[in-house]
Amino acid sequence: MADNSLNPVPFSEPPYLRGLPSPYITPAHLRFQKACRKFIWDNLLQHALEWEREGTVPSHVFQTFSKHNMLLPNMPAPLPVDWLKRLGIHDILGVKVEDWDYIYTGIYCDELARSGLSGPSGSLTAGFAFGIPPIVKFGSRELQERFLPDLLTGKKRSCIAITEPEAGSDVANIVTTAVKSADGQHFIVNGSKKWITNGIWSDYTTMAVRTGGPGPGGLSVLVVPLQNQPGVTMRRLKVSGQITGGTTYIELDDVKVPVSNLVGKEGNGMRIIMTNFNHERLVISVGVTRQARVALSSAFAYCLKREAFGKTLMDQPVVRHRLAKAGAELETMWAWVEQILYQLCHLSKEESDRQLGGLTALAKAKSAMVLNECAQCAVLLFGGNGFTRTGQGELAEAILRDVPGARIPGGSEDVLLDLSVRQLVKIYQAQEKKLAQGSKI
Known part of the structure; x- marks a missing residue:
């Protein structure tokens, strides 16, 4: 959808876009969301499925996004304001670079994944999300001077x-x-x-x-x-x-x-690598949750019109049951992702790494499980159409093929499940030790 009109299909939009109150979204966030959706639709999403079939997004798309500063949102918030202003970059679709927070990041990543496919957007974002941040955070001044001007403006990839x-x-x-x-x-x-x-x-x-x-x-x-x-x-x-x-x-x-x-x-390589993993896993979680939303809502719409055994699929209790289970997983996941985004806006980098590192790893793993549930649900409900790379179920079929790309990169699912609990145990042990010391005073 190119505009911001309400999609009435259940599970098609997060609550704040269905007109429901949100403790996180401000009028400024909403203004950005509208501008963001139009830009991404005009320059990427309207051709996303076609380009995915062809196997490559044209190079001019990267150049267009760079020209309008629309790859910078892939970087961790807060943005490198001093560098951006030095390069003549003052805003992103009207949002001042110094005002950028993780709620804007979440909106951007959600809109970028609106096609339901991770490939087209992934062809643009990896450098800004994962390649540039270590240079910004840990590079010497001389190293930054040599590389950041061209990388931040998209002259080099x-x-x-x-x-x-x-x-x-x-x-x-x-x-x-x-x-x-x-x-x-x-x-x-x-x-x-x-x-x-x-x-x-x-x-x-x-x-x-x-x-x-x-x-x-x-x-x-x-x-x-x-x-x-x-x-x-x-x-x-x-x-x-x-x-x-x-x-x-x-x-x-x-x-x-x-x-x-x-x-x-x-x-110091291990520390440098690990520092950006939380950001990587969070942006993956947001995009993956939107993919799950696209898969499930497309199946919901199909079930409202597809007839079998003399009535629509939606009139079949087993179909409603399957949609309900997947929908509950989806909306729960989105609520958790929004919560983490908000917390990142109000914690220091050190505190967020300590408190949210394990939870972010768990959220990334869980978002991929939710995508798997929603994509499988969609393919099954589309039936033969969901098994075909053309026609009504083409998108659901493509999203299901994307699932391993959500469960493996950014830390494989089983590794992250283990990591999350080990991190939570560390926090527990530190707090227990602190309490024990306090009781001796």
């Missing part, structure tokens, strides 16, 4: 490269090496990175490498040039969903990278 063929969620065991040259002026990088979103189009990647011994203490982060760089070979991977996301295999054979491209300090 970037991505994040952590995952390897044998090390995905197990970040501490990556094996790509970066060894200093004899003259100490370069790192010589050897290894491979796999399943790298946007890699094929990226000029640079923020890459996790091993500069020291085994384990997390041996990891560092480098900005590695990709396009036309001697020793770098890239090829696109065929994946089941997110077709347009540019999933890439990168091979590195004696690639020379200046030592000045080191992000932060040598050996």
